[in-house]
Amino acid sequence: MTREELIGLMRHKRSFLCVGLDPDLRRLPPQLPQNTEGLHRFLHDIVLATTPYAVAYKVNTAFFEALGPAGFSLLHEIIGTVPSDTFLIADAKRGDIGNSAEQYAAAFFAPSGRPSRVDAVTVSPYMGHDSVMPFLAYPGKWTALLALTSNEGAVDFQLKKLDNGRYLFEEVLLTAQKWGSPDNLMFVAGATRPELLQRVRSLVPRHVLLVPGVGVQGGSLPDVCRAALTADGPVLVNVSRQVLYASSGANYAEAAARMAASYVREMNGYLSVVNA
C-alpha cells in the first residue's frame, strides 16, 4: 500500500486507528474453545467487528510464537483474514545482520517466494543500516523502525544523551531517515511521553508515525494528536488490549466494535488538520 493509499484510507474511514491483535489464551472469553481454534474464532470476530473503524491491524508475533507451531499457522490464517483494503503490520521487532535480515524480510514480505499480505514489519535499529536495508528493498512494503518506545525501559538507552546533544532516539530518527523515504519508512513512537513525541514529529515531519501505548499503557489520544498529528504528518494510533478485551464475556466482538467506534469518534475531531 502506498503512502497516498494509506492516507486515502484514513480519509475514507475518518480514522487512523490500528487495532493490535495480541491473542492471549489466558484472556480468551470462556464461551470459546480454550485453544488455538478458539483464538482463531476470537480474532476473526474481532477483525470483522472492527473493520468499519480500523484502517490498520497489527499482529504481534510474540503472542503467536508462544503458541508453538499451531500459533504459526494461526498467524498466517489471521493475516489472510484481515481485509485487503486495510494496512497490515507484522509487529515482529526483528533486527539482525544483513544475510539474516534478508531472511526475516523474506519471511514476512515473501514467504515461500510469494508476495504476502503484510504491508509493514517493525524492525529494531540497534544493529544499524545493514540490518534494516533488506526490509526496505521490497517495493510497496514498509519498514516501521523503533525510535521511541512506549515502555518504561525506553529510558535505559533510547533516552540517553549522545555527545552531540541528541537523545539516542533522535539520532536513530536522523540517521535512519536517510535509509528510506516517507513512502516506505515509518517510525514507532510511543504515546506515553507526549513531549518527546512532539520532538519525534519535528525531526521527521512527513513520516508516518506508528504510535503504540494508548489505552492500557496510559497514553491518551488527545495528547498524541496534539503532539504528532499535522497536515503532512500522519499517525497510526495502535490500541490492542483495550479493544481486544473490551469485554470478557460473550459480547466481546460488539464491545470491541464499540471501543473502536468511540476512538474513531474522538479521532474525527482531529482529522480536520490532516492535509488529505
Place this chain on the structure above:
Amino acid sequence: MTREELIGLMRHKRSFLCVGLDPDLRRLPPQLPQNTEGLHRFLHDIVLATTPYAVAYKVNTAFFEALGPAGFSLLHEIIGTVPSDTFLIADAKRGDIGNSAEQYAAAFFAPSGRPSRVDAVTVSPYMGHDSVMPFLAYPGKWTALLALTSNEGAVDFQLKKLDNGRYLFEEVLLTAQKWGSPDNLMFVAGATRPELLQRVRSLVPRHVLLVPGVGVQGGSLPDVCRAALTADGPVLVNVSRQVLYASSGANYAEAAARMAASYVREMNGYLSVVNA
C-alpha cells in the same frame, strides 16, 4: 545448563566452538532433496558430524522463519536433534515491551507450557530492562544480550559516544549487567573489531561472551582469544557458514567436521589460560 556445566563442557571437549545453524535452500548440496526435508537431513548430518568438536549450537531463527510453517517445524525438529549435553542458543534477537517479551520468552523457554531444550536466547537491548527481564526470569536459562555486533551497521548506533564518554555498547554492558549475573546473562560481542572486544571484556570480566563474526565475516580466532579469553572470562566462538558450507558436495558433513576440528585444534592452544 549452569555456568559451571558450560565451562566443564569446554574443558571436557577442549573446545569453545559454537556451530551456527543457518539453513539456506540456495546453498543446500545438490545431492539432497531441495526442500525442508533436505534441510533436515543436512542439519542433522552437520550436527552429528560436528558433535565431537562443538560445545554449543546456535539456531538462527531468521533462516527457519523464511521457510514458512515448514520452517517452524524444522526448527523444533532440529532443536530436538542437538545432543542434550551441548549448549543450545536460539539466535532470535527478540526485544519487545514486557507483556510481549514474556510471550517471546515462553515461546523459546517453555513452548506450550513445557520446558524446552533451548538454553539461551539472543535479545536486543534497545527497548531496555522490561524487554529483557522476562527472559532472565527462567531458572537455568540464559539471555545473550546484544552489545557490540559484528556487522558494519554496528557503527550507526552502538559506536556512538554518549555524553558520559562511553560508547552506547559500553552503556549497554554496564547497565545490563545489573539485570542478571554471570550465571544467566551473557553478551554478544563480535569478532570483527578486536580492540573493542577487549573493552567489552574489561567491562564484563566474568560474563560469557558469545562471539560471532569469525570466518566469512572476517574475524580471526587468535584476535578473539587475545582480546576476550581470560582465566575467568569464557567465550563461545560461533562459526556458521564456514562450517556449514565447508563443502558444497556430497562430503559436506566430513568437510564440516574437518573445519570444526581445525578450529578446535587452534582453540586448544588458548584453552590453557582458562581457569577451569
